Amino acid sequence: MMDESRRGFIGKAFGAVAAVGGVASLIAMKKTWDPLPSVMSAGFTTVDVSGLEANKLDIVVWRGKPVFILKYTEDMKPTDGRSVKVGDHYYAVMIGLCTHLGCIPGYEEDKKLFKCACHGGEYSPDGVNTFGPPPRPLDIPPFKIDGTTLVLGDEGPEYKKMTAKA
Amino acid sequence: MAKFKKADSMLEWFDQRLGVVNFAKVMMTEYWIPKNINFLWAMGVLLTMLFTMLLVSGIFLLMYYKPDVNMAFDSVNYTIMQEVAYGWLFRHIHAVGASVVFLIIYIHMFTGIYYGSYKKGREMIWISGMLLFMLFSAEGFSGYMLPWGQMSYWAAYVITEIFGGIPFIGDDLVVWIRGNFYVADATLTRFFMLHVLLIPLAILGAIVFHFYSLRFPHVNNEKGEFFDYEAESEKYLAGDKKGSKVIPFWPVFLSKDVFVMGVFLIFFFYLVFFHYSFAMDPINFDKANGLKTPAHIYPEWYFLWSYEVLRGWFFEIAGISGKSLGLMAFGFANVIFLVIPWLDRSPTVKPANQRPFFKYWFWILMVDLMVLTEFGKLPPTGPNAWVGFGASLTFLVLFLSLPFITKMEAKKAGRK
Numbered sequence: 001m002m003d004e005s006r007r008g009f010i011g012k013a014f015g016a017v018a019a020v021g022g023v024a025s026l027i028a029m030k031k032t033w034d035p036l037p038s039v040m041s042a043g044f045t046t047v048d049v050s051g052l053e054a055n056k057l058d059i060v061v062w063r064g065k066p067v068f069i070l071k072y073t074e075d076m077k078p079t080d081g082r083s084v085k086v087g088d089h090y091y092a093v094m095i096g097l098c099t100h101l102g103c104i105p106g107y108e109e110d111k112k113l114f115k116c117a118c119h120g121g122e123y124s125p126d127g128v129n130t131f132g133p134p135p136r137p138l139d140i141p142p143f144k145i146d147g148t149t150l151v152l153g154d155e156g157p158e159y160k161k162m163t164a165k166a
Numbered sequence: 167m168a169k170f171k172k173a174d175s176m177l178e179w180f181d182q183r184l185g186v187v188n189f190a191k192v193m194m195t196e197y198w199i200p201k202n203i204n205f206l207w208a209m210g211v212l213l214t215m216l217f218t219m220l221l222v223s224g225i226f227l228l229m230y231y232k233p234d235v236n237m238a239f240d241s242v243n244y245t246i247m248q249e250v251a252y253g254w255l256f257r258h259i260h261a262v263g264a265s266v267v268f269l270i271i272y273i274h275m276f277t278g279i280y281y282g283s284y285k286k287g288r289e290m291i292w293i294s295g296m297l298l299f300m301l302f303s304a305e306g307f308s309g310y311m312l313p314w315g316q317m318s319y320w321a322a323y324v325i326t327e328i329f330g331g332i333p334f335i336g337d338d339l340v341v342w343i344r345g346n347f348y349v350a351d352a353t354l355t356r357f358f359m360l361h362v363l364l365i366p367l368a369i370l371g372a373i374v375f376h377f378y379s380l381r382f383p384h385v386n387n388e389k390g391e392f393f394d395y396e397a398e399s400e401k402y403l404a405g406d407k408k409g410s411k412v413i414p415f416w417p418v419f420l421s422k423d424v425f426v427m428g429v430f431l432i433f434f435f436y437l438v439f440f441h442y443s444f445a446m447d448p449i450n451f452d453k454a455n456g457l458k459t460p461a462h463i464y465p466e467w468y469f470l471w472s473y474e475v476l477r478g479w480f481f482e483i484a485g486i487s488g489k490s491l492g493l494m495a496f497g498f499a500n501v502i503f504l505v506i507p508w509l510d511r512s513p514t515v516k517p518a519n520q521r522p523f524f525k526y527w528f529w530i531l532m533v534d535l536m537v538l539t540e541f542g543k544l545p546p547t548g549p550n551a552w553v554g555f556g557a558s559l560t561f562l563v564l565f566l567s568l569p570f571i572t573k574m575e576a577k578k579a580g581r582k
Contacts, residue, residue: 034342
């Protein structure tokens with residue numbers, strides 16, 4: 001009887017050691033697949049928006065994705081929760097990937113709309129889907145305003161205000 | 167240690183140490199195969215051969231391929247295709263083989279469904295086979311990404327993006343899988359590892375398990391007939407080869423397999439030498455560009471049906487977005503074949519043509535899969551979108567109705 005319980009104890013002790021080792025290895029394996037520190041620190045892009053021309057689309061690359069920056073003309077109305085004021089002008093800042101299947105829409109300056117060639121999705125200059133299959137407006141990347149520069153990848157108060165509304 | 171006596175022959179020397187005679191009996195000369203099976207049962211051997219060809223051609227490609235975003239495209243399209251002697255041959259064998267292996271897997275799989283080879287006693291054969299199908303899908307997808315062309319890149323982008331649809335952890339999961347915020351070098355190198363080591367290892371293990379799972383229930387036959395393998399094999403061994411319902415795998419059955427293999431290889435090398443382009447999308451000869459999406463993205467033909475199930479839901483139902491519905495349907499489509507032994511509630515093992523309701527079910531499924539495949543490649547706009555939706559819905563309804571159809575069938579058979 002004595003032996004039985006000893007064996008049981010050894011079995012349980014071995015099981016516990018194995019479980020701890022197993023969990024530790026899983027954590028190590030998970031972390032090995034995490035983005036590297038260099039990738040994480042490269043997650044910011046700064047753009048000086050003061051020099052941009054109105055109604056001309058500017059595309060910058062942030063985290064490998066195209067980000068649209070569109071300076072509004074005087075007659076274009078800013079939309080609540082979608083446009084941002086930097087200096088004296090309004091801008092639309094959004095990730096330039098169609099929310100339908102991820103194509104990159106083009107901007108038609110004369111019609112003032114974004115058109116996705118893949119499946120005909122259309123967006124207003126604010127990035128709101130107006131026609132076709134896209135399920136939602138273009139996504140807004142996290143940003144921070146620093147004077148006349150935009151810091152993409154950092155969540156500034158303007159961004160937080162925008163997402164709080166949504 | 168056991169006693170070893172001086173061996174009279176090389177065979178005996180090995181037999182004393184490794185039991186090769188018994189092994190050959192169990193695996194080959196006394197592994198019994200029913201007589202009444204047709205060429206559709208040769209697909210297993212074809213698949214084994216194709217896998218071997220993929221492994222060998224892959225090893226040769228591996229010697230020149232460079233898993234680096236700056237070098238991958240040229241290492242395939244310049245070094246392997248232009249510089250390496252016969253590099254083009256290995257690439258074409260690998261690309262055509264990867265495509266054709268799915269054709270044969272589908273024939274193998276639907277042969278199993280048609281003849282009811284997944285039923286009671288054979289569930290493990292079916293499950294291990296479906297596991298192999300999933301592993302091959304992962305293998306095909308991870309390999310498709312390696313040439314780092316435009317289609318490779320966007321396929322990787324869209325497929326990894328699918329994981330973003332998982333509630334709560336989706337977005338973080340996508341970044342974790344990619345190792346970056348977009349499909350980048352980290353993604354390429356880890357998919358390279360998966361393609362050349364981890365998944366092939368798992369496939370090898372699953373193949374061994376699939377073969378092993380056949381030993382006890384034995385292979386099904388054209389009529390779904392039950393017979394006593396022991397009695398039949400004894401008949402054969404006693405010399406009554408005509409009266410016995412079984413034949414040994416080697417050399418008798420394999421001779422038929424070798425014939426099918428010969429016919430298949432003519433077709434295969436015809437493709438490799440004269441029609442290899444069907445397995446290579448022209449868009450993939452443009453180098454990957456993360457800032458320019460090709461106008462129309464679609465997967466290789468063998469994934470089109472499930473791609474269409476994913477894409478077919480383009481409007482919201484009951485407040486659930488089309489995207490989420492598509493993801494759910496896609497998840498359903500990818501696991502539902504696995505549980506078919508439990509969805510089919512009729513105990514009779516018979517070919518579909520002898521089952522009153524199942525035969526319609528089977529052929530409707532075939533037609534539906536063909537429609538899904540056809541429309542999966544077309545742009546999902548206008549009427550195409552509605553056909554896609556209809557076919558995706560039909561797919562779901564077919565599987566949800568299978569238990570009821572087969573239950574009715576079982577009742578009908580019981581009344582007779």
